Amino acid sequence: MLHLNQVFKVFNEGTLDEKIALNHLSLSLKPGDFVTVIGSNGAGKSTVMNTIAGRIVPDIGAVVIDGNDVTKLPEYKRAKLVGRVFQDPMAGTAPTMTIEENLAIAYSRTKPRTLKLGVTKKRKDFFKEQLETLHLGLENRLNAKVGLLSGGERQALSLLMATFTEPKILLLDEHTAALDPARAELITNLTKEIVDRHQLTTLMVTHNMQQALDLGNRLIMMDKGQIIFEATEEEKQHLTIEQLLTEFQRIRGEKLNNDRAILG
Numbered sequence: 001m002l003h004l005n006q007v008f009k010v011f012n013e014g015t016l017d018e019k020i021a022l023n024h025l026s027l028s029l030k031p032g033d034f035v036t037v038i039g040s041n042g043a044g045k046s047t048v049m050n051t052i053a054g055r056i057v058p059d060i061g062a063v064v065i066d067g068n069d070v071t072k073l074p075e076y077k078r079a080k081l082v083g084r085v086f087q088d089p090m091a092g093t094a095p096t097m098t099i100e101e102n103l104a105i106a107y108s109r110t111k112p113r114t115l116k117l118g119v120t121k122k123r124k125d126f127f128k129e130q131l132e133t134l135h136l137g138l139e140n141r142l143n144a145k146v147g148l149l150s151g152g153e154r155q156a157l158s159l160l161m162a163t164f165t166e167p168k169i170l171l172l173d174e175h176t177a178a179l180d181p182a183r184a185e186l187i188t189n190l191t192k193e194i195v196d197r198h199q200l201t202t203l204m205v206t207h208n209m210q211q212a213l214d215l216g217n218r219l220i221m222m223d224k225g226q227i228i229f230e231a232t233e234e235e236k237q238h239l240t241i242e243q244l245l246t247e248f249q250r251i252r253g254e255k256l257n258n259d260r261a262i263l264g
Helices: 045-053 099-110 121-132 151-163 181-198 209-214 233-237 241-255
Strands: 002-011 019-029 034-039 060-065 082-085 169-173 201-205 218-223 226-232
Touching: 002 045, 019 045, 019 060, 019 226, 034 045, 034 209, 045 060, 045 082, 045 169, 045 201, 082 151, 099 121, 099 151, 151 181, 209 241, 218 233, 218 241, 226 233, 226 241
Parallel strands: 034 201, 034 218, 082 169, 169 201
Antiparallel strands: 002 019, 002 060, 218 226
């Protein structure tokens, strides 16, 4: 389904600020895989997400989705294949537009680009049906401005918009990090429900290590642009946060030159 083959990316090459963001990284996801990703700041997690989404083109290596090499395919063309939810609840929505208009734009990723898709009765009924699955009452607020919604409501809407056209890949980039605990739990539960319902192949970056252990069927740990540890679903069931931290320090060895936690 998704293959990253020896992907290499360097920023600010040849300067004092040169940084290798991805160091010949390879990763494969099978259909239906739900992989959680952890690692310290600067490990390359966001660069992986941006590379898959098409926002960043790797210097070396290939990105293959569903058997097709999409390495050079621009982000806007890859939107049919890749759904994404960001940490900032406002990032995936247009706050000055209504819920209906936002849904129409998201739907147009796989259809001819016209907002008429969002105003027909058939389309409105479809939007309402999808909103009902969130259990937030948003199906009765189609004309509400998205900027007036709470952070949790906006993130739930972003999650729906990223998935209701059933992309090949779903990218979740710390999508609960900016929410209070109650809203974060709501979005986490919605995530599990939507991913399970559509059997979506999912890659989720998180700074919540317990969340990384509880969700999905695989866990990967990144450092300095590489995958340094991986756990299967069965292995995750027996792991604790303390064991993950110990494993991180063991693998890095003397390279860990301070007491910064893995999620620093």
